[in-house]
Amino acid sequence: MDERMGPGWPLGRWYLAVVVVMVLVVAAAVGVGAWGLHGLYVARALVVDQIDPAAREALVLSNALVSEENGLRGYVLTGRQDFLQPYHEGQQQEAQAVQVLRGLQTGDLASASASLDAVQRAADQWRAEYAAPALAQASAGDIERGKALFDQVTGALRVQETQLADARASGRAVLNTAADNLIVVGVVVVVTLLALILLLSLLAHYGVVRPLSKLATEVRLVADGQFQRKVSGSGSREFAGLAADVDQMRLHIVNELDTLQQVHDELERSNRDLEQFAYVASHDLQEPLRKVASFCQLLERRYKGQLDERADQYIAFAVDGAKRMQILINDLLSFSRVGRLTREQVVVDCNDILEQAKANLGTMIEESGAQIEAGPLPSVRGEPALLTAVFQNLIGNAVKFHGDDPPKVTLSAERDGEFWTFTCADNGIGIEPEYAERVFVIFQRLHPKDAYPGTGIGLAMCRKIIEYHGGRIWLDTDADRGTVFRFTLPVVEEEQDQ
Incomplete structure (x- = not known):
């Protein structure tokens, strides 16, 4: 194990543990939820598919037996055959209802079969002891005996209705309990997931965000220069x-x-x-x-x-x-x-610097017929003598290394953020791009001494002066014709605040 990793679990193991716990909790929640749904389904099936249809068929059975009793009574009292139609239809309805009830009274409703058996026994006794003799003799017979026997039938029907009502109430209670359990399971699952999400968030905060913020703060302090400050990690x-x-x-x-x-x-x-x-x-x-x-x-x-x-x-x-x-x-x-014998830097107008440089080069400019053009130049902070030497060297080189046409030198300046960028362009013989750095090296010359006079120090001095003033100087290698030098000088602090 790498000793630099430190003690304790790695972050990946923490996240794996949380994910495993989340999967187990979700699996348990799914299992409990499935159990709750199964209970709800069973309770619903008992009430909707068995108890309610059994209650309806019990009502049909009750109505069928009442129709039988009414039809028989009308027949024995009047002797009319049409009164037997409700009797016979009631028997058919009774048989169908009993068949349906037998199919419904299974499982949790099997206990209701006893009450159905009691109803059937009472109905069979009523038909055997009263209805059949009354139909055979076409007389009312012992009416009180028939009434007593049919009261036993209605009593058995009431027992069956009471038993089905109790079963329905019990099924409804089970159904409500299953629904409540399912709601509780849902709430527990949601709370558990929220707790796991909170746990994961805390782990992310204390395991990732907080240590990373601390590490970033310490690294930033080191980046700001506190190199002796030790970087220590946590988490x-x-x-x-x-x-x-x-x-x-x-x-x-x-x-x-x-x-x-x-x-x-x-x-x-x-x-x-x-x-x-x-x-x-x-x-x-x-x-x-x-x-x-x-x-x-x-x-x-x-x-x-x-x-x-x-x-x-x-x-x-x-x-x-x-x-x-x-x-x-x-x-x-x-x-x-340059830079060794320093003088106080003051704000100088570059237009005045240019005029001084032109005056120093007056004879050369006059003899060569050079034309010096300049746009508005800004004021900068520096040593006037050194800045004059920069302008004088650049203009002197432009006049010295001219071509067939009379020398023409153009100077301009534009602001670029906190610096002024000066440009000195001429129509001379130009400088090849591969010599862009060599021309600023002291004593480096690109031409023989008998072709062009000079010591090869001028541009090196320009670079040293410009860098001493906080800027930089370079040869623009993209110039189409002649030579273009550019250099920068800082904007005066008063102008920066504007």
Whole structure:
């Protein structure tokens, strides 16, 4: 067993137990319900199919015997044969009713057969001792004797009616009891199912929702930065195992963060040392380089034409190399100062920044006949000198790397949420998409030095300045013509609140 799963039943076993209990309860409820329905069916069959029809046939039998007695009495008193018709019809009805009653008086109603036997015995005695002699002699005979015998018949009929009424009342009571039992069974089943549903809901809450909410809260606290907070699970074994896995992941992240922090600290220290080295190296090289450049220029002015042509060429190479080295050192010095020698950031109008950059590039713009167009530019927060360097480098590159047509540079800005997106587009020679990242690497050049002047630091400095101000810069590789650079700068806080 995985030790991380923790003690106790797993969640699946809890749910299986609840489902088994629910199935057993439902099966028991179905069984009890079936028993109740069977009792209701039996009681209904007894009342509807036996007792009620027997009561009706008992009434038919009673009416048939009364018809026999009335017909016989009319015949013996008047001697008319037509009075015998009710007598004979009554005998037929009596026989049919007795046959039906014999078929109905079975099972729980079998006890009523005795009363039917008593009725038949009394009726047979009445016919044998009074009706048959009266019909044979065509006289009333002993009327009192006949009346007494028929009273025995009516008494037996009343006993039978009373017995059937009692059976009907008993059947009705059984039927009502069965109906009440069925209602009770239904209520018990519904209450039991509701209790099981409540139990399942409580199990879901305490076994799933509550532990999951607790785990989510602890994970959210860790995600918010409390990496030293241990993630502990509760509830079923699955959640305990999940919490243990998450805590293992937390520990792994903590270890990774510690390692990354150490690497970051070392990298920052290395960067500071490198920047300090670049600054010191470039600063300390200024003086000897100025001397080399100055004396090379003096040699060029003083001895130009006095030596042979090759000597003049060598001197020219030395002067050019000293000048380019001086430019490179100055650019490297400026690059190393970005983010190191900070000044207070203020809200500056980018239109003023653009004008300053154009003024710095005045000679280049005038000589190339460049056309600089710009839409309304926003105000941003930053160091004016550094932002001027960004505009100056982007416009200077657009003018420098122009094609056959006079350079045309277009600048614009649009707001995108909490950032301004600036666009600098030109009609120059363009940059291939595969060099989209290489152009921002320091000292990386895409053209020979004799084709286009420069040190390869300009765009690297632009990226460093933009990232120092909280934005980013990239080459738009979807441009159809020329080169399009885009960079973002945060919206001024006052404008964000509007």
